[in-house]
Amino acid sequence: MIELTNVHKAFGPKHVLSGVDLNIAKGTSMVIIGGSGTGKSVLLKSVLGLIRPDSGTITLDGKDVAKGDRDAFLARFGMLFQGGALFDSLRVWENVAFRLRHGKQTLPKHEAREIAIEKLRRVGLKPDVADQFPAELSGGMQKRVGLARAIAAEPEIIFFDEPTTGLDPIMSGVINDLIREIVTEMGATAMTITHDMTSVRAIADNVAMLHGGKVRWSGPVADLDATDDPYVQQFIHGRAEGPIESVR
Numbered sequence: 001m002i003e004l005t006n007v008h009k010a011f012g013p014k015h016v017l018s019g020v021d022l023n024i025a026k027g028t029s030m031v032i033i034g035g036s037g038t039g040k041s042v043l044l045k046s047v048l049g050l051i052r053p054d055s056g057t058i059t060l061d062g063k064d065v066a067k068g069d070r071d072a073f074l075a076r077f078g079m080l081f082q083g084g085a086l087f088d089s090l091r092v093w094e095n096v097a098f099r100l101r102h103g104k105q106t107l108p109k110h111e112a113r114e115i116a117i118e119k120l121r122r123v124g125l126k127p128d129v130a131d132q133f134p135a136e137l138s139g140g141m142q143k144r145v146g147l148a149r150a151i152a153a154e155p156e157i158i159f160f161d162e163p164t165t166g167l168d169p170i171m172s173g174v175i176n177d178l179i180r181e182i183v184t185e186m187g188a189t190a191m192t193i194t195h196d197m198t199s200v201r202a203i204a205d206n207v208a209m210l211h212g213g214k215v216r217w218s219g220p221v222a223d224l225d226a227t228d229d230p231y232v233q234q235f236i237h238g239r240a241e242g243p244i245e246s247v248r
């Protein structure tokens with residue numbers, strides 16, 4: 001469904017992506033792992049067309065993501081940005097229901113609010129959070145509002161950039177289960193970036209590790225532990241010693 005072929009992206013002299021190849025099949029969950037600053041968020045934003053690669057192709061259902069109707073294209077996606085990217089001046093429920101009110105659909109206020117409250121419940125937030133502003137919430141709560149917003153319009157394709165970072169282990173478990181459910185029950189296609197190996201095992205059908213601007217290793221999650229790739233091994237075991245340098 002999503003196909004990247006030989007994707008390159010540099011910012012000035014800094015080569016971030018240098019020949020990324022990746023395929024994500026419809027209805028599957030791909031998890032991207034890799035060190036901080038290796039270009040995971042850049043990769044995800046490139047698929048959304050928010051960052052334009054210098055060369056290579058990115059297609060969705062065989063069509064170039066940079067061409068065609070942008071609104072129709074983006075309407076198929078739900079996205080949780082790494083930094084949350086909530087609208088400060090909107091209440092929590094208005095953030096969650098934004099797509100339902102201002103997108104293809106324009107639901108009446110009370111209906112949109114009800115859906116927002118239901119989505120908040122799914123990410124473990126009580127209804128009274130709905131009328132608060134993002135600045136009144138903890139970091140982990142803001143992250144969960146971002147997640148609720150990403151899933152609110154029940155998109156076909158969902159991208160999560162660090163969905164469990166900053167959450168306690170129990171809440172991380174709730175979010176992992178939710179992501180898994182969205183893929184298995186709603187048939188969504190998901191791409192998740194995470195450093196959390198528990199999440200990787202809970203969410204992934206397939207895993208790709210980004211290193212040195214390329215996909216260093218990819219395969220089914222069941223093969224992750226068995227691979228003898230020293231980069232993957234160092235990463236999944238969190239070892240300071242290994243081929244991955246700790247000063248980047």
Ligand SMILES: Nc1ncnc2c1ncn2[C@@H]1O[C@H](COP(=O)(O)OP(=O)(O)OP(=O)(O)O)[C@@H](O)[C@H]1O
Binds near residue numbers: 011034037042
């Ligand atoms: N808009 C931009 N302009 C210039 N450089 C950028 C831009 N976006 C990203 N970069 C650079 O690209 C590199 C990869 O950034 P990216 O955010 O993709 O890392 P990441 O793998 O998501 O890291 P982390 O795990 O810390 O989130 C970094 O060196 C970053 O400084």
Ligand SMILES: [Mg+2]
Binds near residue numbers: 040041042082161
């Ligand atoms: Mg990132």
